[in-house]
Amino acid sequence: MSELNFDPRVEDPRKLRDVSRRGFLGLVSGAAAGLPLAGCAVPAETVAETADDAIPTLESTPRAPAPDDSSAWDVVAGDFLIRDGLSYMNTGTRGPSPRYIHERQVAALTELNSDYLSFTRNVHNDDFQVALRKKLASFVGANETEIALNNNTTDGMIAATWGLKLEPGDEIVYTNHDHSGGSHPILNRAHRDSLSMKIIDVADRKFHPADGPEEYIKAFDAALTSKSKLLSFCHINYTDGGILPVKEICEMARARGVMTIVDGAQPPGMMALDLHDLGCDMYAGPFHKWMLSSMYTGFFYVRDDVQDRIEPVLTTSPPGRNMYGGTELSERWQKRLQTAEKYEPRGSVNMPARMAMDAALDYHTHLTPQAIEARDRYLAAKLRAGLRAIDGVDLFVSEDPRMSCALVSFTVKDIKPTDLNAMLWERHDIYIRNVTHLEVDWDVNRASMHIMVTEPQVDDLLGAIEEIAKQA
Numbered sequence: 339m340s341e342l343n344f345d346p347r348v349e350d351p352r353k354l355r356d357v358s359r360r361g362f363l364g365l366v367s368g369a370a371a372g373l374p375l376a377g378c379a380v381p382a383e384t385v386a387e388t389a390d391d392a393i394p395t396l397e398s399t400p401r402a403p404a405p406d407d408s409s410a411w412d413v414v415a416g417d418f419l420i421r422d423g424l425s426y427m428n429t430g431t432r433g434p435s436p437r438y439i440h441e442r443q444v445a446a447l448t449e450l451n452s453d454y455l456s457f458t459r460n461v462h463n464d465d466f467q468v469a470l471r472k473k474l475a476s477f478v479g480a481n482e483t484e485i486a487l488n489n490n491t492t493d494g495m496i497a498a499t500w501g502l503k504l505e506p507g508d509e510i511v512y513t514n515h516d517h518s519g520g521s522h523p524i525l526n527r528a529h530r531d532s533l534s535m536k537i538i539d540v541a542d543r544k545f546h547p548a549d550g551p552e553e554y555i556k557a558f559d560a561a562l563t564s565k566s567k568l569l570s571f572c573h574i575n576y577t578d579g580g581i582l583p584v585k586e587i588c589e590m591a592r593a594r595g596v597m598t599i600v601d602g603a604q605p606p607g608m609m610a611l612d613l614h615d616l617g618c619d620m621y622a623g624p625f626h627k628w629m630l631s632s633m634y635t636g637f638f639y640v641r642d643d644v645q646d647r648i649e650p651v652l653t654t655s656p657p658g659r660n661m662y663g664g665t666e667l668s669e670r671w672q673k674r675l676q677t678a679e680k681y682e683p684r685g686s687v688n689m690p691a692r693m694a695m696d697a698a699l700d701y702h703t704h705l706t707p708q709a710i711e712a713r714d715r716y717l718a719a720k721l722r723a724g725l726r727a728i729d730g731v732d733l734f735v736s737e738d739p740r741m742s743c744a745l746v747s748f749t750v751k752d753i754k755p756t757d758l759n760a761m762l763w764e765r766h767d768i769y770i771r772n773v774t775h776l777e778v779d780w781d782v783n784r785a786s787m788h789i790m791v792t793e794p795q796v797d798d799l800l801g802a803i804e805e806i807a808k809q810a
């Protein structure tokens with residue numbers, strides 16, 4: 339499935355692993371990376387597959403199952419390494435990798451440590467990064483020139499906030515349900531560069547859930563003024579799981595000359611994405627949550643036509659002159675500076691983690707983002723329906739599909755969210771989390787419904803909450 343233009347053994351890590359046992363260097367194909375090791379090539383077909391090579395393929399993973407096809411989704415849930423008995427319902431914080439992704443990352447790490455030279459020539463090379471950016475761009479509805487690979491959402495939020503050229507007195511607008519990964523860079527920049535800040539107050543209960551997307555549009559409309567230059571907000575609030583009307587808000591901002599950076603920590607891998615359709619200027623996303631890739635993987639999207647306004651200040655990209663004082667830049671740098679790749683260079687990269695990003699894209703493409711979103715929505719609807727039937731449960735997330743997806747936020751009367759977490763964990767082996775910001779009167783439980791969760795696990799969660807609510 340990979341389109342990567344390098345040694346085919348890298349696309350089949352079972353072979354790669356075998357190579358490492360036999361000595362990678364001796365098997366490097368001269369055609370692989372544009373950096374031939376003369377006289378060392380051994381045809382790939384001579385590499386034997388052995389019985390203990392256990393890297394899973396996608397053959398046994400169903401393709402695009404219907405949301406209620408429980409037996410197919412049980413097979414998908416079986417792809418994960420999650421230990422028996424544990425109900426893992428916190429993908430909103432971290433999405434554990436299924437074997438398909440995990441094993442590819444481990445194989446890459448093994449190769450890196452067993453033969454770094456061959457690894458760098460065959461894997462850690464431009465062809466791989468170019469192909470990965472391209473694959474990622476097509477997955478999120480962007481041009482490949484608009485994608486920078488990075489480490490997490492916060493990286494992108496920082497790059498956006500510090501990169502935009504601003505004058506003292508210019509205003510940055512954000513909400514009080516944003517994550518600190520987005521709001522703290524704003525506080526820091528405003529402090530250093532004498533910028534103004536405006537907080538859109540969405541703490542009122544009428545926003546959780548809102549009657550309709552208009553509630554948010556009205557609040558954003560009222561906040562933007564001629565001083566506003568940058569608007570930062572979440573695609574999905576991590577607090578309550580509510581989806582914001584990103585397209586309408588970005589349209590409104592653009593009409594007023596306000597740049598938008600959308601904190602996309604939650605949607606990638608949960609919902610099918612089309613960034614061009616959303617119309618934001620910038621979007622920061624992780625791969626370690628719903629995409630199920632390695633920790634410390636993510637991307638930063640910057641629309642082609644605004645890249646000249648976002649400086650690559652947090653990178654080693656040269657500002658139009660080389661390190662020796664001259665104005666000539668290598669062809670490589672010149673090319674980089676013309677695309678979002680200019681937001682990338684920050685020293686050495688964790689390539690095995692990038693291999694996990696590549697595998698995550700293949701895994702999601704195989705299941706299809708549409709089927710994953712439908713399944714997540716199906717599980718979340720089941721959970722919400724069950725919670726509504728329990729006395730004392732209060733839900734903070736909408737039934738309107740435009741306004742909620744796979745995160746379900748709720749409280750149980752007379753039980754502190756941290757206590758409920760602890761009881762679910764200690765008595766039932768169920769992992770959900772609380773989101774607590776007492777400054778804005780926010781203290782709820784939050785469950786993530788992703789593809790490693792089975793229907794019986796949702797029933798178990800509901801049964802456990804009902805039992806706990808009765809005892810309260």
Ligand SMILES: Cc1ncc(COP(=O)(O)O)c(C=O)c1O
Binds near residue numbers: 431492572574636
């Ligand atoms: C809305 C939101 N923004 C930012 C972050 C930080 O994400 P990352 O760890 O990818 O930087 C999170 C993490 O949970 C989040 O939910």
